Amino acid sequence: MAPLCAIVPQYVLEGIIEKGLAPQPIINRCQSTIEKTKQLQDVREAQGQSIAAVQQQQPSQGIIPPYILESIARNAVTEQQREAARHTLAQRTEHRIAAGRVRHLNRTVYDAQNSRDNPPPRDSILLKEGAKPLSAAEDPTNNANECYIGLGKTYDFYFNFFQQNSFDNKGISLDGFVHAGDLYNAYFDGKQLVFGDGDGVIFNGFTDELDVIGHEFTHGVVQYTSPLPYRYQTGALNESLADAFGTMVKQWGESNPQTADQANWLIGEGIWAAGVNGRALRDMKNPGTAYNDAQVGKDPQPAHWKDFKKLPYSNDQGGVHINSGIPNRAFFLAATMIGGYAWEGAGPIWYRALSSGKLRQDAIFKDFADLTIENAGQHVDKVREAWTLVGYPFSEKRDEL
Numbered sequence: 031m032a033p034l035c036a037i038v039p040q041y042v043l044e045g046i047i048e049k050g051l052a053p054q055p056i057i058n059r060c061q062s063t064i065e066k067t068k069q070l071q072d073v074r075e076a077q078g079q080s081i082a083a084v085q086q087q088q089p090s091q092g093i094i095p096p097y098i099l100e101s102i103a104r105n106a107v108t109e110q111q112r113e114a115a116r117h118t119l120a121q122r123t124e125h126r127i128a129a130g131r132v133r134h135l136n137r138t139v140y141d142a143q144n145s146r147d148n149p150p151p152r153d154s155i156l157l158k159e160g161a162k163p164l165s166a167a168e169d170p171t172n173n174a175n176e177c178y179i180g181l182g183k184t185y186d187f188y189f190n191f192f193q194q195n196s197f198d199n200k201g202i203s204l205d206g207f208v209h210a211g212d213l214y215n216a217y218f219d220g221k222q223l224v225f226g227d228g229d230g231v232i233f234n235g236f237t238d239e240l241d242v243i244g245h246e247f248t249h250g251v252v253q254y255t256s257p258l259p260y261r262y263q264t265g266a267l268n269e270s271l272a273d274a275f276g277t278m279v280k281q282w283g284e285s286n287p288q289t290a291d292q293a294n295w296l297i298g299e300g301i302w303a304a305g306v307n308g309r310a311l312r313d314m315k316n317p318g319t320a321y322n323d324a325q326v327g328k329d330p331q332p333a334h335w336k337d338f339k340k341l342p343y344s345n346d347q348g349g350v351h352i353n354s355g356i357p358n359r360a361f362f363l364a365a366t367m368i369g370g371y372a373w374e375g376a377g378p379i380w381y382r383a384l385s386s387g388k389l390r391q392d393a394i395f396k397d398f399a400d401l402t403i404e405n406a407g408q409h410v411d412k413v414r415e416a417w418t419l420v421g422y423p424f425s426e427k428r429d430e431l
């Protein structure tokens with residue numbers, strides 16, 4: 031079953047329930063968030079299938095995967111065969127770039143009116159594309175304005191730096207829902223982004239951090255570009271890509287763009303309310319140190335392959351939000367070693383690996399690392415070193431996973 035791409039992992043909510051130190055209404059909301067997430071998994075699966083079906087209809091995708099064409103282009107016996115493969119690959123790249131060049135930003139922010147339905151009702155529109163920001167009286171929590179602005183900045187980030195036209199690269203409309211009922215989370219369900227409310231005790235809220243919106247949007251980009259199944263190492267790569275691009279949206283989109291050295295590399299900074307001992311939900315620079323709190327538990331992310339956690343599917347889909355700490359740190363290291371703005375250095379390398387057409391649905395860490403090294407150009411030594419510092423080539427567990 032394909033799960034939902036939610037920013038707060040289930041184990042965080044389970045931790046709050048198990049510790050039992052938070053007020054009872056908060057524990058109840060953690061429970062209801064887990065229940066709602068489970069219900070939504072069926073929806074996610076259905077929409078995941080429909081996305082796959084749409085992709086198969088696109089003539090530009092072709093029946094032969096690009097990695098086979100690449101192999102033919104290099105290894106075929108005759109020059110005529112090699113040239114045909116190269117030509118087919120070039121045509122697809124041109125088609126893809128042409129499709130992405132027409133800017134089409136179309137946002138709508140809805141009030142989910144505390145509904146627990148998915149998708150939430152669409153009868154209360156708070157903001158449409160081009161509208162002025164809502165007043166404090168109209169949007170007292172500022173969630174609608176934050177959602178609208180965050181979607182716009184995320185769209186612009188992808189369009190400006192990667193010529194990616196919305197998450198489907200065809201200008202799909204961006205629908206955001208705020209005030210989802212009784213939900214401690216933000217999630218992407220394959221079509222829309224849905225945000226619950228904070229409580230000011232454990233969670234502050236989910237719309238005011240650009241990296242959270244960028245993270246969820248990136249799950250859409252991954253879904254349409256190289257749909258990595260959301261489980262085990264493959265799912266941890268999916269999660270890590272969402273964090274890497276989410277944090278770049280934040281580094282670029284906040285008041286002053288930050289270089290890799292200037293950035294703090296925190297994911298979900300500001301999610302925790304003042305009473306929680308934590309800086310963020312995750313820390314790409316120092317995985318495993320984002321929070322440590324009596325009510326919530328401790329950040330479980332490993333920072334190196336030697337601490338990889340082999341987990342069953344029942345635990346975080348095999349550790350998708352946990353083992354993502356390893357590729358997250360590799361991205362931080364590559365971005366810092368290359369220097370400058372991450373979206374000009376390591377970002378394009380990761381994007382080329384993601385969109386190369388060679389990232390297979392059974393990809394493990396080594397496969398993705400190899401693709402980034404292959405696409406690193408002049409930065410190849412730095413990218414290889416970044417991965418080596420987190421345990422590349424990850425060899426000893428390959429057969430087990």
Ligand SMILES: [Zn+2]
Pocket residue numbers: 035036037245249269272
């Ligand atoms: Zn995610």
